[in-house]
Amino acid sequence: MNKGELVNAVAARSGLPKGDVVRAIDSAVAVITQALKSGDEVKLVGFGSFVVSERGAVEGRNPRTGEKVSVPAQKTPKFRAGAQLRSAVNSQ
Missing domain, CATH: 4.10.520.10 (IHF-like DNA-binding proteins)
Structure with missing residues (x-):
């Protein structure tokens, strides 16, 4: 499953618009990345x-x-x- 397929699956399951799902996934990845860079x-x-x-x-x-x-x-x-x-x- 690639990012586009993940966005479609989450949007279908949650009923959220795809744009909101993309922003949520991008934000989650950015927060996880920043935490790991900080050593957390x-x-x-x-x-x-x-x-x-x-x-x-x-x-x-x-x-x-x-x-x-x-x-x-x-x-x-x-x-x-x-x-x-x-x-x-x-x-x-």
């Missing part, structure tokens, strides 16, 4: 948690040349599914 964790009970994890620097290899390449440390966002979401996905 975003928890949606029953759905899951968005967190930032730190990956240490590693030394890799260029697959084309075999040359050693230094990969710097970085922060990466992760999503951990909540129990209700996992249960819903695994139910028949």
Whole structure:
């Protein structure tokens, strides 16, 4: 499902105009992004948690040349599914 399909599904389910749904989804993504940039964790009970994890620097290899390449440390966002979401996905 892409963003357009998500907007259509939410609009149909909620009865809200598509323009309002687009603004709500964009706002939610912006707020989650800003919270993660600030180092906060975003928890949606029953759905899951968005967190930032730190990956240490590693030394890799260029697959084309075999040359050693230094990969710097970085922060990466992760999503951990909540129990209700996992249960819903695994139910028949």
